[in-house]
Amino acid sequence: MSGVKRTTEGEETSTKKQDLGYEKGYAAIKPEFIIATEPVSAVYNDDEAETGDRNKDDRDNNNSKGKKKKQRGQNKKRELRQVRETVRLCSTLLDPDNIRECKHGENCSNTHDVEEYLAAKGEDLEGVCPVYQAIGYCPAGLKCRWLGSHYDQETKKLVKDLAKIEQAAIDNHEVNKISVDARGLLQRKKYNHEKAESMIKWLDSQVNNDDNKEHLEKVKENQASYVEAPLKKAEKKKLNFKGAKIVSPLTTVGNLPYRRLMKTLGADVTYGEMALSLPLIQGYNSEWALPKAHSSEYPGFGVQIAGSKHWATTKVAELIANETSSVSELNLNCGCPIDLLYRQGQGSALMEQPSRLARILKGMNYCSGDIPVTVKMRTGTKDGKNIAIPLIKRLLNEGDIASITLHGRSRQQRYTKEADWNYIAEAAKVVKEFNENQEEDKEATDKQKVQFVGNGDVFTWEDWYKATETEGIDSVMVARGALIKPWIFEEVEAKQYLDKSASERLEIYKKYADFAIQHWGPDEYGVGLARRFMCEFISFTHRYIPVGILERLPPKMNERPPKWKGRNELETLLGSTDYKDWIKITEMFLGKAGDNFNFTPKHKSNSYN
Known part of the structure; x- marks a missing residue:
């Protein structure tokens, strides 16, 4: 300057x-x-990134039941539901080559007149259908908004690329989908939790309090016969986080298309959005959408769950082991700060109940098969009263965890101050000493190293290396840094700041849009969902300030900019804080947003005219 x-x-x-x-x-x-x-008087509520609202209204959880969750942020009553088509085609007619009999017959609420539907559907979007381009076939069939790219007008048939279909079944598909039969058993409470039930009885016998006295008398005589020895850590899938590029579990924005995008940008490890134990056990589509992953994420994909009762988390561990095929680890959330979960004893509340936490992890470890169990926690629940290190020591001695991730903030602190990396370093030394002692113990039979990962405020490649070069820290979990700057791992690899041009950043959006359509579908409803979640994504990426217009480096994540313009019109558009400009960006890839498209940003600072 x-x-x-x-x-x-x-x-x-x-x-x-x-x-x-x-x-x-x-x-x-x-x-x-x-x-x-x-x-700019922008106020960022970054709790929304890692723990935000759980109104995940994608295609799989649109019919979820229960009370609406209280949303943080200033636009607390924002409407997220997307309006469906006025004329809807019966799903039995999607593929002219595979017309099925409609079980509703004349009572079907959707039209069976294909010509009527196509006339009401409107003009196709320009370009090639992202789903057809990726897998050689579009399951949305006649409902696809890009129908003209894979529909033969003369034969009235869908075009199919058999070779691409075959290849997609190998390397371009989604995994961890629970079967219809298993979900039905869960919903009818008929699922056989054989392994979990035996472990729950044993865990119940360990709860020695007045409320449990009657139960203790019943199980006292045969408690030793309840369980067999679980798989040892050394017999489970191996975790190696040394130098790994890890994306934190993220709510709302950390969906499958985003994680898939991050894999193309250098991420080694990704996590599904936090799923709640009870809805998983009850078989809700909304919750079982969260362990889903793209085939490119595995190995290196973790399922994160939250729960406060050992009977629930133990059953979930058995379910994940039985019903999924591509899970590298099962992570227990002990860091979520939101009030609703905390009051229920979940998330960071578990840090205040070490005995309960130990039982939960023991049950999960026993029932997770060869999937290792890991834990993510904060420094504590109250600011200035760190409790993570004594808790870590206890969990290490219990022997039921394969990895610990520590976020350098308390629950009370949220994002108001910088993460405490000095405390993270102290915790890393504790884990390192434990691993060294385990190696020296000649009688120990379970010598797999416990991994240790730090988390908090990593926004640059310099932050990443400063953390990973700290003694005892295997790697760093990146959250907001990977939302605001998705190419952060490219910078880590290059060991330099990358001044991405506006056109290069636009290509990243294009890739995200394609992945979103492939996940949520290319029909009207799927395009609406893709547009909504792309706007959520841009609500973070617009905060990026190009390094080429900064006076000094390194940039800081929480620094707010004055109102600025880019080096060209596109760069200015990509940095706009107005959500209406975010919608304009989505229109470059998803076509013009209709009058029935609804999106309200989380914060009123993004709602100005």
């Missing part, structure tokens, strides 16, 4: 840093790119 500016008379005068928004907390943008001297 020159530190001077010229007046109309040509004389030099000193420029106050605050005039350009350069004081602490504001991004140092080069003067020629600043278009307002006052910083």
